[in-house]
Amino acid sequence: MASLFAFGRAQLASVYRRNGAGRHARWWGGAVKAALPVTEGSLSAVIEHEIIPRLVASRPRRPVLAVAGAPGASIADADFEVFVPLALSAEADDLLDHAEGLIARGVSIDTLLVDLLAPTARILGEYWESGRCDFVDVTMGMWRLQEVVHELSARVPVTLPYGKGWRALFSPVPGDQHSFASVVLDEIFAREGWFTDRLGETTAPALLDKVAADWFDLIGLTIGCASHMAALPSFIAALRGVSVNPRLVVMVGGGIFVEAPSLAAEVGADGTAADARQAVNVASKLVSAVPRREAARG
Numbered sequence: 001m002a003s004l005f006a007f008g009r010a011q012l013a014s015v016y017r018r019n020g021a022g023r024h025a026r027w028w029g030g031a032v033k034a035a036l037p038v039t040e041g042s043l044s045a046v047i048e049h050e051i052i053p054r055l056v057a058s059r060p061r062r063p064v065l066a067v068a069g070a071p072g073a074s075i076a077d078a079d080f081e082v083f084v085p086l087a088l089s090a091e092a093d094d095l096l097d098h099a100e101g102l103i104a105r106g107v108s109i110d111t112l113l114v115d116l117l118a119p120t121a122r123i124l125g126e127y128w129e130s131g132r133c134d135f136v137d138v139t140m141g142m143w144r145l146q147e148v149v150h151e152l153s154a155r156v157p158v159t160l161p162y163g164k165g166w167r168a169l170f171s172p173v174p175g176d177q178h179s180f181a182s183v184v185l186d187e188i189f190a191r192e193g194w195f196t197d198r199l200g201e202t203t204a205p206a207l208l209d210k211v212a213a214d215w216f217d218l219i220g221l222t223i224g225c226a227s228h229m230a231a232l233p234s235f236i237a238a239l240r241g242v243s244v245n246p247r248l249v250v251m252v253g254g255g256i257f258v259e260a261p262s263l264a265a266e267v268g269a270d271g272t273a274a275d276a277r278q279a280v281n282v283a284s285k286l287v288s289a290v291p292r293r294e295a296a297r298g
Contacts, residue, residue: 073106075115092147113184114277121180149183158191168218171199173228181222188276212242217287223254236268247290
């Protein structure tokens with residue numbers, strides 16, 4: 001496994017140096033923005049088509065995890081001191097081992113996702129912005145975090161029934177290259193009884209086609225780059241225009257909206273939330289209120 005990570009780091013570093021990726025990059029609210037477009041020669045293409053498939057194929061599946069310990073335990077500062085360096089330099093399995101230890105201590109999956117993994121992603125971004133690590137380190141760190149989410153999802157399956165049959169689609173706004181926030185949202189909502197779907201790095205036409213083809217009660221868009229804000233109102237309007245569901249609820253998330261929640265209404269969304277845990281509560285209220293709003297109009 002170590003040799004594959006070394007291969008991935010070397011390949012990424014080669015492309016990084018060749019294209020100068022990351023020179024004009026900035027972190028906004030926990031999501032990565034890079035000036036480099038997604039092309040066959042870009043870092044994103046190397047990661048997607050060469051490195052990640054080899055890493056995934058090489059990793060043996062672990063058995064279903066037995067959750068133990070006293071429920072309700074929280075994340076401590078000491079956990080971040082261990083976990084953040086692991087995300088930057090260790091194997092994905094090492095992060096998973098640490099996560100399993102926290103679960104055995106009584107930390108719930110939701111707490112692990114919202115209070116450890118998501119903040120770790122933000123910390124990685126802050127390290128990049130301050131020059132403590134480069135684009136390659138951040139990209140591989142984000143991949144490791146995403147692998148932890150996928151492994152936990154497979155090994156600690158959802159036990160809640162699908163309550164009201166609500167369907168949600170999560171995606172970064174077209175142009176955002178990193179989708180960890182949507183990964184966490186997808187997992188949290190699924191664990192709360194929603195039917196969920198997710199698109200990773202995507203294009204506007206692909207996302208519009210998805211919404212036009214399938215019924216969704218909720219669309220959750222994550223945005224990390226301030227430069228995408230100008231196009232967001234027209235894109236949200238386009239989503240509503242093509243949606244199979246004429247009463248589609250749209251939520252937006254990201255550091256920009258955490259700092260200024262009123263921006264959600266300005267871009268045409270129905271709501272926002274500070275984290276995935278709050279997003280479930282807000283979304284449930286919004287979707288539940290749709291029939292009442294429609295009845296009131298009649």
